[in-house]
Amino acid sequence: YSRYLQEEFKNHSRKLNGYVSH
Helix, strand or coil: CHHHHHHHHHHHHHHHHHHHHC
């Protein structure tokens, strides 16, 4: 569960970062 949550959080963070960067 923790692993899945971490993956989801990382993906979200990456998407957010990409959005902000763009």
